[in-house]
Amino acid sequence: MNALLQTRGLTAFYGDAQALFGIDFQVDQGEMVAIIGANGAGKSTFMKAVTGLLAVQPAQILWQGQPIGGMSASEIAKRGIALVPEGRRLFSSLNVEENLLMGECAERKGVWNLLRVYELFPILKQKRLQASTSLSGGQQQMVAIGRALMSNPALLLCDELSLGLAPIVIKEIYSAMPRICAEGMTVVMVEQDVSKAREVSSRLYCFQEGSVSLQGVSSTLTAEQISQAYFGLPNKHGAALP
Amino acid sequence: MMDMLLQTLMQGVLLGGLYCLFALGLSLMYGVMRLTNTAQGDFILLGSFSAVAGIAALKWLTPDATWMPLLLSPLLLLIAFGAGFMLQRQVLNRVLGKDPLPSLVVTFGLSIVIQNLLLELFSADPRSIETGGLNIASVQLPGGWAVGVLPLLILALALAATYGLQWMFDHSALGRSFRAVSDDLEIAQLMGLNAKRVYAYATGIAFMLITVAGVLQAMRTTVSPSDGPMLLLFAFESVIIGGMGSFKGTLIGALLLGVTQQIGFLFDPGWGIWFGHIVFLLLLLVRPQGLFPKTVG
Amino acid sequence: MSTFTVTRSNRSSRTAMWVAVLLVLTAATIPYWAPEDNRSAWMREFVEIACYLVFALMWNLLAGYGGMVSIGQQAYFGFGGYTMLMLSNFAGINPFVAVPVAALCAGLIAVPVSFIAFRLQGGYFAIGTWVIAEVFRLSFANMSMVGGGSGTSLTAFTGISKAVREQTTFWMALAGMVASVVLVYVFLRSKRGLALMAIRDNEVAAESQGIAVQRTKLAVYVVAGLGAGLAGAMYYLSNLRITPDAAFSVNWTAFAIFMVVIGGIGRIEGPIVGALIFWVFNKFFSDYGSWYLMGLGLLAILVTIYFKQGLWGYAQQRWGWALFPTQRRLD
Numbered sequence: 001m002n003a004l005l006q007t008r009g010l011t012a013f014y015g016d017a018q019a020l021f022g023i024d025f026q027v028d029q030g031e032m033v034a035i036i037g038a039n040g041a042g043k044s045t046f047m048k049a050v051t052g053l054l055a056v057q058p059a060q061i062l063w064q065g066q067p068i069g070g071m072s073a074s075e076i077a078k079r080g081i082a083l084v085p086e087g088r089r090l091f092s093s094l095n096v097e098e099n100l101l102m103g104e105c106a107e108r109k110g111v112w113n114l115l116r117v118y119e120l121f122p123i124l125k126q127k128r129l130q131a132s133t134s135l136s137g138g139q140q141q142m143v144a145i146g147r148a149l150m151s152n153p154a155l156l157l158c159d160e161l162s163l164g165l166a167p168i169v170i171k172e173i174y175s176a177m178p179r180i181c182a183e184g185m186t187v188v189m190v191e192q193d194v195s196k197a198r199e200v201s202s203r204l205y206c207f208q209e210g211s212v213s214l215q216g217v218s219s220t221l222t223a224e225q226i227s228q229a230y231f232g233l234p235n236k237h238g239a240a241l242p
Numbered sequence: 243m244m245d246m247l248l249q250t251l252m253q254g255v256l257l258g259g260l261y262c263l264f265a266l267g268l269s270l271m272y273g274v275m276r277l278t279n280t281a282q283g284d285f286i287l288l289g290s291f292s293a294v295a296g297i298a299a300l301k302w303l304t305p306d307a308t309w310m311p312l313l314l315s316p317l318l319l320l321i322a323f324g325a326g327f328m329l330q331r332q333v334l335n336r337v338l339g340k341d342p343l344p345s346l347v348v349t350f351g352l353s354i355v356i357q358n359l360l361l362e363l364f365s366a367d368p369r370s371i372e373t374g375g376l377n378i379a380s381v382q383l384p385g386g387w388a389v390g391v392l393p394l395l396i397l398a399l400a401l402a403a404t405y406g407l408q409w410m411f412d413h414s415a416l417g418r419s420f421r422a423v424s425d426d427l428e429i430a431q432l433m434g435l436n437a438k439r440v441y442a443y444a445t446g447i448a449f450m451l452i453t454v455a456g457v458l459q460a461m462r463t464t465v466s467p468s469d470g471p472m473l474l475l476f477a478f479e480s481v482i483i484g485g486m487g488s489f490k491g492t493l494i495g496a497l498l499l500g501v502t503q504q505i506g507f508l509f510d511p512g513w514g515i516w517f518g519h520i521v522f523l524l525l526l527l528v529r530p531q532g533l534f535p536k537t538v539g
Numbered sequence: 540m541s542t543f544t545v546t547r548s549n550r551s552s553r554t555a556m557w558v559a560v561l562l563v564l565t566a567a568t569i570p571y572w573a574p575e576d577n578r579s580a581w582m583r584e585f586v587e588i589a590c591y592l593v594f595a596l597m598w599n600l601l602a603g604y605g606g607m608v609s610i611g612q613q614a615y616f617g618f619g620g621y622t623m624l625m626l627s628n629f630a631g632i633n634p635f636v637a638v639p640v641a642a643l644c645a646g647l648i649a650v651p652v653s654f655i656a657f658r659l660q661g662g663y664f665a666i667g668t669w670v671i672a673e674v675f676r677l678s679f680a681n682m683s684m685v686g687g688g689s690g691t692s693l694t695a696f697t698g699i700s701k702a703v704r705e706q707t708t709f710w711m712a713l714a715g716m717v718a719s720v721v722l723v724y725v726f727l728r729s730k731r732g733l734a735l736m737a738i739r740d741n742e743v744a745a746e747s748q749g750i751a752v753q754r755t756k757l758a759v760y761v762v763a764g765l766g767a768g769l770a771g772a773m774y775y776l777s778n779l780r781i782t783p784d785a786a787f788s789v790n791w792t793a794f795a796i797f798m799v800v801i802g803g804i805g806r807i808e809g810p811i812v813g814a815l816i817f818w819v820f821n822k823f824f825s826d827y828g829s830w831y832l833m834g835l836g837l838l839a840i841l842v843t844i845y846f847k848q849g850l851w852g853y854a855q856q857r858w859g860w861a862l863f864p865t866q867r868r869l870d
Contacts, residue, residue, distance in 0.1 A: 051432055077434035089429045093421040093536075101415075102422055106434035151434060278662025280610065336844050342661040343608050347800055347843045350610070354793060354836035358829035471789060475673060478666045482659075516677040519670055523655050526667070530658035 004029050004186050005050065005081075005155055006062040010069075012042075012049050019045040021210040027155070032177075032187045034197035034218065037207035038230060043190045044086060046207070047159050051083050052076040064154075077106045082153035086160045086190075088144045090132040097128040099143050103150025110152025111183055117146040120176055138169035145173070149180065156180070158189040162196060174200060194226060208232045250504045252389065258480075258500030259397030260462065262493045263455035264473055265480035266403055267448035269492045272481070274420045274444040275338060277345050281353035283473030284360075285449065289456025290465045291360055293318060294369050318457070319450050326449025330442040338441070353470060360467035368464035371457065396458050403451060404493045411489070420444060472515075479522045485532025494534060563717055570706045582705050583777060586712040588818050590774040591794060593719045595810040597766030598795040600723055603804040604732075605759040606739040608661075610792050611668025612767045614652070614675040615645040617786030619768030620775035621679055627695035629684075634695050635707055638715075638772040645768020649761045657756070669789065676787035690782030693775065708777050715773050719766055724807055726762070735759060800839050803849025812851045 005027050012020040020042050027033045037043050048054040050061060052073035061069040068076055082103070090099050100117055118125035121142040127135060132143060141161060148156055162170040170193070177200060181187060191197035197204055198218045206214040206229040214221070214229030227233075268282045279285070296314050337344035373392065380388040411417035419440045422430040431437055459465055459473075476499060484495025499518055506517025525532075566585070573581050594616060602608045623641035627634040652671060659667040680688045696704055726732050734755050737745040746752050775781045794817065795810075802813025824831040846853050 053428060053432070073428070073431040074434050074436050077432055083432050085429060085432070089426055091422045091425040091429070093425050094418065098418055098421075101418065102430070102433045102435075105419070105430075147433070272662070276661070278666065280662075280666065333840075333844070342665070343602060343804065344843050344847070346608055346610075346662055346665055347796055348840050350793065350796060351836040351840040351843070355833050355840075358833045358836070362829045362833075471669070474666070475670055478663070479670065482663065482667075486663075512681050513677075516674065516681070519674045519677070522670060523674065526658045527655050 003027070003062070004031075004064060005188070007046075007050070008060055008062070010046070010049060010056060010060045012045055012054055012056050014045075014054075019210055020049065023207075023210075023212055025205060025212070027186060027188055029186055030181075030184055031203065032181060032189070032201050034201035034204040035188065035190045035207060036192075036194050036197050036204060036226070036230065037213075040209075041207040042210040043207050044159065045210075047083065047086075047157055047190060050076075051081060051157065074105075077151060078108065080106075080108060080152075080154035082106070082148040082151045082156055084141075084144045084148045084156070084158045084161065086163060088137075088140045090140055090143055090147075092131075092133050094132060095129050096124055096132050096135070096143055099132050100124075100146050100150050103147045106151035106153075108152040112149045112152050114150070117149060120149075120179060121146060136169075137165050138173060141165065141169075141173055142176075145176070145180075154186065156185055156187045158187065160190055160192055162191065162193050170196070194230070198226075206230055246508075249387065250508055251501055252387070254501030254504035255497050256390070256393035256397055256500070257504060258493075258497030259393065259400035260455070260458060260496075261476050261480050261499055262400040262496035263396070263403060263451060263458065264477040265492045265496055266407060266489065267451040267455070268474075268477045269481045269486075269489060270407065270444055270448045270451070273487055274424050275441050276342075276424075277334060277338060278342065278349070279448075280346060280349040280474065281356060281470070282452070282477050283475075284353045284356040284470035285452045286456040286459065286473050287360060287465055287467060287470050288356055289318075289322065289453035290371075290460040291364055291369070291456075291467075292321075292453075293457045294364075294371055294460060294465075297371060315457075318453055322449040322453035323446040326452075327442045327446035329449075330445035331438065334445065335438050335441060353474075357467050357470055364467060366466055366468070368466045369460065370464045371460040373461045376461070392458075392462055396462065399454065399458070400493065400496070403454070404489050407447075407451075408489045416440075416443060475519075479518065482532055483522060483525055485535035487536030488534050491532060491534035491536070495532065498533075563713070567710065567713055570709060579705060582709040586709060586773065586777040588814060589712040589716040590770045590777075591798065591817065592810060592814040593716055593770040593773070594767055594791060595795040595798040595814055596719050596723055596807075597763040597770070598792065599799045599804060599807075599810045600726075600766070601759060601763040603799065603806070603809070604727065604735050604739060605756060605763070606742075607756065607760065608665045609656075609668040609763075610665045610789060611656075611670070611672035612763065612795070613787050613789060613791040614668070614672035615649065615764040615767035616771035616774075616791050617672075617679065617783065618648060618675060619645045619771030620781050620786045621685060622768070623772035624691070624693050624775060624781055625685065627693060628691075631695075634693065634776055635711060638711060638769070638776055641772040642765050642769035645771070646761050646765030649764030650757070652764075653757055653760050656760075657753075672787055672789070676783050679787070680783040685781075688783060690780065690785075693779045693781070696779075708773075711776070712773050715769055719769070720807070720811070722762075727807070731755065731758070797835050797839050799849070801842055801850055803852030803855070806849075806851060806855065808851050808855075809849050813849070816850075 003026050005025075007023050007025040010020055010023040010025070011018065023042075023046060025046075035043050035046065045054065049056045049069070052068075052071050052075065056069040058067040058069040058071075061067065063076075063079060063081065068079065091102065094102070097114070100114060118128075123139060124142055124146060127139065132140065135143065145158070145161075161173055165173070174196065177187070189197070189201070198221070201218045203216065204218045204221065205212055206226060208229060209232060213232060214225060264282070264286060268279055271277045271279050293314070296318065300314060333348065334345065337348050376392050379391040381391055381394070383389055411420060419430070419435055422433070423435060423437050423440050427437060456465075480496035480499050481492050482495065483498055484491030484493065499522070502521045503514050503518040507514035509517075569581060569585070570578065594612070598609070598612055601612070619641045622644045623634065623637045626632045626637040626640060632640070656664065656668055656671060679685060685691045727735070734745065734750045737748065737750060738752050738755060742752055771786065775786070798813030798817050799810050800813070801816055802811065803809035820831070820835070824834065842849060848856060
């Protein structure tokens with residue numbers, strides 16, 4: 001079993017309100033897995049739980065076989081899980097290069113460094129001393145990805161990479177993915193764009209109202225199956241109902 | 243008349259140098275962790291009185307070595323850093339959060355504890371540090387004016403501290419972490435930063451600045467345990483006038499405050515500080531963001 | 540689907556209310572049954588505690604419910620005291636009448652002050668209010684007609700016997716205290732009060748619900764100023780001698796913070812419990828001077844860190860006690 005990250009019956013609460021109702025999830029070394037679902041389906045909550053921003057039961061999240069649920073975010077980052085957050089969330093007082101350097105706080109060794117990130121996204125080298133907020137949406141997304149890569153993670157989590165970006169920019173961003181994965185990086189991406197998710201991932205999960213409504217090999221899932229799982233409609237295979 | 247005005251201006255600038263040192267620690271702590279240290283003035287006095295006591299002890303131990311106090315300085319700074327670090331780690335980190343009240347109550351409580359502790363240990367009598375004549379030494383400037391050596395030294399230290407801090411923020415890894423946790427605490431933690439430790443470093447540095455300010459204040463004039471609140475208000479006004487988030491702004495704010503107070507003193511000794519407060523409040527009314535607020539993109 | 544009922548009071552709160560009414564009536568008759576030689580002292584002490592309580596209650600309203608932490612409410616305390624004194628000494632107004640008038644004046648002056656104070660938020664708002672209080676202090680300390688820095692005395696009582704003065708002052712303080720508690724309680728149970736708590740919990744969300752945030756905050760600030768002014772006017776009615784350093788001392792706020800934090804912020808019972816505890820401490824320990832104050836400070840720090848809800852709040856959580864229920868329960 002090469003399971004890198006595994007969740008077993010993951011439940012999560014915001015105060016008294018339950019947001020996740022027992023998620024079983026797994027990603028193996030070297031895989032690219034996508035998570036799709038409507039707004040409010042629990043995708044972001046799932047990301048928060050895995051990265052340590054939301055407290056959960058320890059045994060519900062296993063990382064390289066070890067329980068990490070409820071650990072602090074900085075601890076988890078040091079163990080090799082990096083997040084490209086939804087909406088980029090770059091540090092506004094830092095310039096491009098300083099944002100990238102923040103990835104080094106995880107104190108992990110690996111192939112990724114400033115030089116390689118600049119090779120991946122040459123435009124960033126050009127703008128390295130500019131305020132991060134002066135960049136376009138797509139360029140900011142590159143910085144966010146680069147920043148996560150700088151921590152040399154074993155697992156890269158991407159939350160809504162394509163949010164608010166023009167199609168041509170999305171294409172440019174995703175064209176970098178193969179090079180990232182070539183080093184054996186494991187990636188989990190949350191994507192609004194369902195077709196993109198199916199295109200780039202080997203497996204995908206569909207979340208619906210805090211539960212997994214569908215999972216399977218991306219290329220074998222039909223559009224009909226996916227849309228039914230996405231919207232929570234009853235389907236002839238007896239999948240989850242609201 | 244012109245002479246007197248220029249003299250007042252100069253006195254104000256020199257006074258402002260000291261206010262800047264009062265204010266830098268406050269600005270740092272607020273900038274990094276949104277903590278308002280209402281005990282700032284009292285910690286400054288703690289620094290003053292520690293130095294007074296330390297020098298008295300040294301004098302008693304080694305009465306002939308007049309250079310002993312100089313040896314004390316780096317040790318005092320080290321102790322100050324440690325004290326600030328521990329205070330943040332053990333006490334202040336527990337009360338940081340969205341609600342400003344707990345940290346305000348705790349720092350206010352500390353203010354009262356320190357004031358009364360100093361009162362018990364040193365009584366209400368004003369004290370000062372012997373400077374061997376440094377505090378009255380003066381140097382002649384072209385134009386026929388005399389400027390005190392100590393005030394000049396203080397201003398120089400203030401400038402060094404301001405630019406030093408700014409440099410640290412802009413060019414060091416620690417400075418980067420300070421800016422990162424201030425911008426977005428959650429993401430900073432996701433990057434692997436231990437916010438609690440970063441905060442402790444910030445407070446440690448702030449305490450070093452506080453101690454320098456305290457020692458200089460005791461050299462320049464007399465200090466008594468109840469001075470705390472007044473020093474806090476001067477520090478606070480300097481930060482607000484200058485604009486939050488900028489050390490250079492704090493420096494300018496402090497200089498302006500010093501000048502304003504000196505102008506007030508010209509009219510009547512009783513109205514000097516009042517005038518400073520009034521100008522501060524008027525500025526708040528007209529330009530609440532201060533003169534040089536850091537533009538957060 | 541079950542039906543929901545919204546209830547506010549429970550049995551313990553109703554019993555407590557009757558106990559409170561009984562206590563107030565008993566207290567009102569103290570001038571008649573208190574032992575001859577202690578009567579004066581008891582009444583004076585009661586007035587003092589009443590003033591502390593009103594001040595703390597108003598500070599709690601502002602900080603705990605309004606979310607505005609101020610270290611400058613002593614500005615209105617001293618202003619109330621001085622205004623009462625000036626109206627009595629110089630305008631020939633009966634001092635007992637001057638008290639509510641002075642309170643109103645304090646409330647009025649809070650309006651222009653708020654224009655400046657509201658420029659700041661959070662911790663800086665707190666210190667900003669302190670600066671304003673200092674301006675008040677320095678201003679009055681430079682007014683020679685009220686004795687400048689050395690202060691002055693209330694002279695308008697010549698011609699009234701000591702007994703009458705003390706009794707009327709006592710009843711006035713009792714009335715003022717009861718009125719303040721009732722006022723705050725009624726306010727918090729009202730729609731305005733709910734709006735206030737909504738603002739405290741989430742200002743942006745409250746605004747989106749149509750709550751006039753700025754106006755509500757101003758209203759609370761003015762009421763708190765009025766209350767502080769009342770406390771100050773009452774205090775110096777009893778004390779007869781006023782100085783700027785005492786009237787505008789930050790210690791008033793320090794004690795209020797202590798009372799509210801120990802008792803529990805954001806609850807009406809909090810300041811009352813805190814005031815009682817404070818009075819007890821004062822009785823036994825105030826002779827220890829600086830050590831006493833140090834102890835108070837340390838206690839406030841410890842309670843803030845370990846008993847975030849204050850001692851009464853802790854009791855409320857543990858045992859469900861509530862004297863002044865303002866929260867609505869869903870059953």
